[in-house]
Amino acid sequence: MTIDYMKLITNINEMRQFSSDAKKAGKSIVFVPTMGCLHEGHASLLKKGRKLGDILVMSIFVNPIQFGPKEDYALYPRDLKKDLALAEVNKVDVVFNPLAEEMYPDNFQTAIEVEKLNNYLCGISRPGHFKGVATVVAKLFNIVKPDIALFGEKDYQQLLIIKKMVQDLNMDVTVVSMPIIREADGLAMSSRNNYLNKDERRAALCLYTALLKGKDMFHNGVTDAQAILQKMRNIIEAEPLAEVDYIKICNVNTLDDLERIADKALLALAVKIGRTRLIDNIILSNE
Ligand code: AMP
Secondary structure, eight states: OOOOSOEEEOOHHHHHHHHHHHHHTTOOEEEEEEOSSOOHHHHHHHHHHHHHSSEEEEEEOOOGGGSOTTSSTTTSOOOHHHHHHHHHHTTOSEEEOOOHHHHSOTTOOOOOOOTTGGGSHHHHHSTTHHHHHHHHHHHHHHHHOOSEEEEEGGGHHHHHHHHHHHHHTTOSOEEEEEOOOBOTTSOBOOGGGGGOOHHHHHHTHHHHHHHHHHHHHHHTTOOBHHHHHHHHHHHHHTSTTEEEEEEEEEOTTTOOBOSBOSSEEEEEEEEEETTEEEEEEEEEEOO
């Protein structure tokens, strides 16, 4: 099997058939699931993915079931033409872009819930979100049949949840995680950055400034989580356009709160800038 040009597949059965044929031909499949509106963060996953196997599949699917009723599903930025161009530059073989109606027909009724990891961070502020994520990723894995799938550490809790799902359900896929790609000034790249106006874009930098403050304190010997969290909160609260959802210092595997940082911790936050909710994180480590 050789692919001379990038394929765009919208039909689920066609995607399944493509992947079955590829496997029969002895090819490995690498998969990067996305919601489109691609940026350099996504591109970093594609570049790495291109090196890890024979056939690189990227999905573009804004998954309705991971959005709450008051969230931005309808508004979520979509730009298929631009996304296809970026996919082509990054040597994607297949873009899978299914319709929501085909993914979730009227009588759809199954869900996957990773029960404990769901009860932290974004799982608290966005009830049902990770159930929607786990369910769609499981569906996409069944359709695309990847050997390897790549996910970004930008969505750290999502990454842990996908890894746990794969382990618990004995899914035959290796999950590879990739570091956060940032703008030149440090803002983590995100499709939702498109919502920010000029003032909000400037204000959004407070997330990274707060994370760097936390990192700096840790490397200067502060291990008391509350002391670090308070300084970080002060930075965010000094920004009039920002409103804290959460700022947490937690165990990198379980997401349980830490009172004291021994060797390693996840510093994670979610902040609303105007109407836009942004997340970011950093791993603190002595290793
Ligand atoms: P999304 O389109 O936002 O669902 O993201 C698709 C994948 O790209 C997920 O695995 C994200 O974690 C990853 N991703 C998004 N933004 C970044 C970033 N700034 N750096 C690295 N990976 C990212």
